Amino acid sequence: ATVKDGKIVSHRANPSNSYTRNFLCAKGNDYLKRFYSPERLLKPMIRKNGDFEPVSWDDALDLIAEKLTQTRKEYGQLSSLWAQYSGSLSFLNLLMPRIFWIYLGGNTINTGGLSVDALQAAQNNDFGECLLHHPDDLLNSKNIVFWGKNPAATNVHLMPFIKKAKKNGARITVVDPRYSRTAQIADRHIALAPGGDGYLAIAVAREVRRRQGKEPDFVRSLGTGWDEYTAMLDRYEDQDLFKRADVTADEVSHLASAYWDDQPAATHLGLGMNWYKQGGAHSRLIHSLIFFSGNVGVPGGGANFFGMGMPFDTKIMREEMAKAKERGVELVKPRRILNPYLAREIEKAENPPIKLAWVSMMNPVASAPDSQHMTKVLRNLDFVIVTEQFMTATARCADVVLPVTTYLEEDDVIASHGHPYVGPVNAAVPPQGEARSNLWIFSKVLDRMGLEGAMPVSPWEWISRSFGSLNEQGITLEDVKKGPVRRNLPDIPYQDGKFPTPDGKFQFIPDYEGRPEPEAGLTLLMVKVSSFLNSQLLSEEATSTPTVYLNPDTMVDLGVEEGERVWVQSKLDRLEALAAASDKTRPDIVEMVPCHWKDDQGGVNRLREAIASDLGPTVAFNETRVTIHKHAD
Missing domain, CATH: 3.40.228.10 (Dimethylsulfoxide Reductase, domain 2)
Incomplete structure (x- = not known):
């Protein structure tokens, strides 16, 4: 990153990484626009009388500590849900939530996925x-x-x-x-x-x-x-x-x-x-x-x-469990609920019911199936905390929204799933506004809950404690701070x-039961695009009305013209969209970009049913069937 007068004016791929080869993806090229967007959250927000109002960090943290203490005292540790997915895959953002909940004695967590x-x-x-x-x-x-x-x-x-x-x-x-x-x-x-x-x-x-x-x-x-x-x-x-x-x-x-x-x-x-x-x-x-x-x-x-291997030591988890027990924390086994059925499982949880949710590095209202149900479930909980960079569809369901830092404002390390390098996440500038790291937030909440000093805000200290296996490969933290270092992984597994x-x-797989005959309608195919990641789209970039791409022969059969407004209908909901012909699309599928558009942050996943895959599980996004109707129908 190039910084002038305290502002990042450009950033590029590290030339010492032979995989990224000195260029960024489209999302990376546009990231500074997102980083400095006026839409970015830079102050803690609390919902009052249906609207969000900015408050001080002290007020927001005091309220969170109070609600956590009260909920867990009345209903037990498992009444609190921590929901996280792949919004950040840097080491501390994966590790520190686990350490935080260890010191609170356990919680309910989400498992399974929405992706791989x-x-x-x-x-x-x-x-x-x-x-x-x-x-x-x-x-x-x-x-x-x-x-x-x-x-x-x-x-x-x-x-x-x-x-x-x-x-x-x-x-x-x-x-x-x-x-x-x-x-x-x-x-x-x-x-x-x-x-x-x-x-x-x-x-x-x-x-x-x-x-x-x-x-x-x-x-x-x-x-x-x-x-x-x-x-x-x-x-x-x-x-x-x-x-x-x-x-x-x-x-x-x-x-x-x-x-x-x-x-x-x-x-x-x-x-x-x-x-x-x-x-x-x-x-x-x-x-x-x-x-x-x-x-x-x-x-x-x-x-x-x-x-997918994690190159960092996990023994730190056992060490922190021992420290928590020394402080008198009673640990319970975490309860796991499945991402593919997240709304349903939150709603049906018993003994104890889920009363409080903290959502971070995830936007389930937009990225999980059945968006309308997810919105309803979150709003029915007693208390919801969301740490976010923008006022997403999920953040709009919160009681407290905390502004969190980006990778340009925090120190961390990260290992890629796509290449053999482990690299640094070095803060280029101080946090914008009042944004704070997840580590800082966790530390301050624990301090308010009688666990002072349990999580010091010292990122490199936590990272150094987890570097043992990399040290054995001859990779030191000091080396990684300077730039990406190749791990000892086989070129040919x-x-x-x-x-x-x-x-x-x-x-070998021993059997295959096959697939049932498809139901009536067209397959709503999940589509990835290069310009943005899932729901990470600024409102200025969102269109007013989504586009549904159909095979030209399908459009003829339906009597639909190019640019005509149509309804895309599933078992759950319907969306208004503009029809567009695409000879790249099979006659039995429908393509819609998987994001939100203006005034509808739930996006296309309003249509998708909560169906799980056989392994993982992940959401079986491509199982949703839709029909297309002329707008006048």
């Missing part, structure tokens, strides 16, 4: 952990398959590696119901039916087995469950699989050639097939295909998702044939 959780659970099950090949290894690939992933929009720093690999002769295939930006640069786009990923993976596996002729030795020596897996494959018929996945025999043959005849094939898995009821099974079926075709543990291969599973082997 089914795919992550599948990787942990099959491989024992989530690891990915170093991006440079794409130069060893003859084929690259992006299955349900659109890195041109969601992982732009991978694109230079992809383009270099393509120039080197690698052929790119995109498997995705929609013609994404990544599909535009691909050699082949397979626009399968929504949710058809499992059927396609089985069809390709059957063809690969035929081409193999005999069983590879490694499927038994390095894998568990081969017999059950192949018996499952044998129960299906090719033509039925083609029909259910809505693919051709030629498309299946193309993928079989990529995985077997012209190895190695690198597969990059994304959220697309993750957001279904069978999201975990879809992922596991693709893993099994990748493994038995010989594309695991080899240069140019891999089942690449994210590197599982090259030694060892997997950190219970039996040390890859785990």
Whole structure:
């Protein structure tokens, strides 16, 4: 960051990180506009008579401490909910909430997810952990398959590696119901039916087995469950699989050639097939295909998702538990409620009921399903605290809103899911207005609750206590403070044939129950875009009316014209939108950008039903069906 007269005038990617390569994504390029936005919250706010009024930090913290003490005394520790997701993934923002609630004796927490959780659970099950090949290894690939992933929009720093690999002769295939930006640069786009990923993976596996002729030795020596897996494959018929996945025999043959005849094939898995009821099974079926075709543990291969391992020591948690007990804190086991059903689970919680919620690094009203229900549930609680940078849809449901710092105003460290570097989060400027870090807020609340000094506001002290495992790799905190340092992670995971599973082997999926016939209507497909992240959109950037993208033939069938106002109707709600023709959209899907628009911060998730995936679980966003009606209907 470049600072002049106390103001950040520009910022750029660190040139010492070979992955980000000295450029920022679109969101990063526009971040200073967000940082200095007049919409940003810079003072604590308390709801009074239905409106928010600015108050001092002392008044806000005193009220929070009072409500926490009162609620927990009357109803017990589990009556308080801490709700957090991926708004910040820096180390202290992951660690300090846990330490805070340890000192309060426990609480109810949210688990499961809204994003990668089914795919992550599948990787942990099959491989024992989530690891990915170093991006440079794409130069060893003859084929690259992006299955349900659109890195041109969601992982732009991978694109230079992809383009270099393509120039080197690698052929790119995109498997995705929609013609994404990544599909535009691909050699082949397979626009399968929504949710058809499992059927396609089985069809390709059957063809690969035929081409193999005999069983590879490694499927038994390095894998568990081969017999059950192949018996499952044998129960299906090719033509039925083609029909259910809505693919051709030629498309299946193309993928079989990529995985077997012209190895190695690198597969990059994304959220697309993750957001279904069978999201975990879809992922596991693709893993099994990748493994038995010989594309695991080899240069140019891999089942690449994210590197999800936490490089920091967690023993600090045990140390703080011991300190809390010394202070007389009685610890209870946390109660967990599921993100996919968050509104419902808050509402139905008993023994004790949830009376108080603290939401941070998450905007569930906009990002979780059934937005209207979530709004109602939060407003019915006795007390809601939200730490935020902007007055989001969730913040509008709060009794107290606390202004929190951004990464440009706090000291921390962060490890990426997409590359092997751990890097610093160094404050470039002091906090704007009265914004404060989560660590500072937690510390001051505990001080008011008779736990003075339990959480000192010393970020580097907390971080240094958690750096042991990195120190063992020869990575010091002083090195990381200066810039990103590469962790000791394998460039090619599982090259030694060892997997950190219970039996040390890859785990084949034993069965697949398939998918029921789709209900009437169109699939409301979750779409990611490059210009903003989920609900992080300034009101000045929001449109007045959302746009719904439909296949031109679908519009003809409905008698809808370009730009015409229509209703998008689900079982839960309906939205007014402007119809737009898109020949990139299959006739059986509907595309809407997953954010809010002016005067409606709940956004498209007002339509989405609370449905969970099989593993994780995550929200099965793509299971929601909608119908389109002319505005006059």
